[in-house]
Amino acid sequence: MLAVALDEARSGRAEGGIPIGAALFGADGQLLGRGRNRRVQDGDASMHGETSAFRNAGRQASYRGTTMVTTLSPCWYCSGLIRQFGIGNLIVGESRTFTGQHDWLAQHGVQVTLLDDPDCVTLMTEFIAANPALWNEDIGED
Ligand SMILES: [Zn+2]
Numbered sequence: 001m002l003a004v005a006l007d008e009a010r011s012g013r014a015e016g017g018i019p020i021g022a023a024l025f026g027a028d029g030q031l032l033g034r035g036r037n038r039r040v041q042d043g044d045a046s047m048h049g050e051t052s053a054f055r056n057a058g059r060q061a062s063y064r065g066t067t068m069v070t071t072l073s074p075c076w077y078c079s080g081l082i083r084q085f086g087i088g089n090l091i092v093g094e095s096r097t098f099t100g101q102h103d104w105l106a107q108h109g110v111q112v113t114l115l116d117d118p119d120c121v122t123l124m125t126e127f128i129a130a131n132p133a134l135w136n137e138d139i140g141e142d
Helices: 002-014 049-056 076-084 102-107 118-130 132-138
Strands: 021-025 031-036 067-072 089-094 111-114
Touching (some): 002 118, 021 049, 049 076, 067 118, 102 111
Antiparallel strands (some): 021 031, 021 067
């Protein structure tokens, strides 16, 4: 499942965007939607990887058995989305370059799996080194 999110992240990098990808899978493992951070591409600060995948999945009757896969630990905004809609499972590619709210989600019943994937770490490490201002803008620390 991480491969889909990583593919989205790499597409984002190729577009000159922030290389964070995500995908939402159904309880049966079916891919419901995939997306990537589109802050640069769309000029939209609210288009994170997770929200992009969520929107591309369309309306679902229930999110309880779904799994959100993201290349990077989710921010407050995306963690709020996961809680709001009761997404039951979260798979995080890495949390070395940014540690978001997956601990908070776990405390609230979300099944969290942290992969610590080296490809995700490399992708973000290279991006942050090359684009510190853009990265700080995205995490709201500029
Ligand atoms: Zn986010």
